[in-house]
Amino acid sequence: xxxxxxxxFWAHIDAQLKQAEKARSAADVLRIFxxxxxxxxxxxxxxxxxxxxxxxxxxSLRDALYDAGWSLNWGRAAYWWSMRAPDGSSVTYVExxxxxxxxx
Numbered sequence: 001x002x003x004x005x006x007x008x009f010w011a012h013i014d015a016q017l018k019q020a021e022k023a024r025s026a027a028d029v030l031r032i033f034x035x036x037x038x039x040x041x042x043x044x045x046x047x048x049x050x051x052x053x054x055x056x057x058x059x060s061l062r063d064a065l066y067d068a069g070w071s072l073n074w075g076r077a078a079y080w081w082s083m084r085a086p087d088g089s090s091v092t093y094v095e096x097x098x099x100x101x102x103x104x
Contacts, residue, residue, distance in 0.1 A: 003039070003040055003041030004039040004040075004041075008039075009039050009053075010054070010057060012039045013039065013053060013054030013057055013059065014059060016032055016033060016037065016052075016054070017054070017059040017060075017061065017064045018064075019032045020032055020033075020061060020064035020065060020068065021064045021065075021067045021068050022068055023064075023065065023068045023070075023085065024068065024069075024085060024086050024087055025085045025086075025087045025089050026085055026089035026090055026091045026100045026101075027089065027100075028085075029050065029065070029085075029091050029098060030049050030050045030091070030098065030100060032050075033050035033051055033052050033098055034049070034050050035050070035051065038051055038053060039053050040053055048097040048098065048099060049098060049099060049100060050097075050098040051096050051097055051098065052093070052096050052098060053096065055079070055095070055096050061093065062078075062081060062083065062093070065083050065085075068085075068086070069085075069086045070083045070084060070085055070086065071083065071084050072084075073090055073102050074102070079093075079094065079095045079096075080093065080094050080095070081093050082101075082102040082103075084102075090102045
């Protein structure tokens with residue numbers, strides 16, 4: 001994906017959050033926010049499985065996952081938490097980085 005800017009960037013983030021509202025598993029979240037779907041472009045790779053680039057926007061990944069039926073495993077801050085999917089799998093979120101599982 002090429003790097004997006006301005007309205008295109010935020011439209012992409014909104015579309016990702018809409019997809020996340022339907023995520024039923026950790027695999028769904030990792031696919032939606034994979035590096036191939038990163039609006040910062042192909043050159044942006046943080047070395048983790050997935051990345052949510054919209055943390056400064058109006059929408060929240062945690063809220064989108066709540067809407068999809070996920071529950072909180074634990075939360076230390078708005079930027080560091082873990083949630084469990086309806087299928088029992090989990091993701092951990094740390095400042096935009098998304099990992100499979102419930103690591104602390």
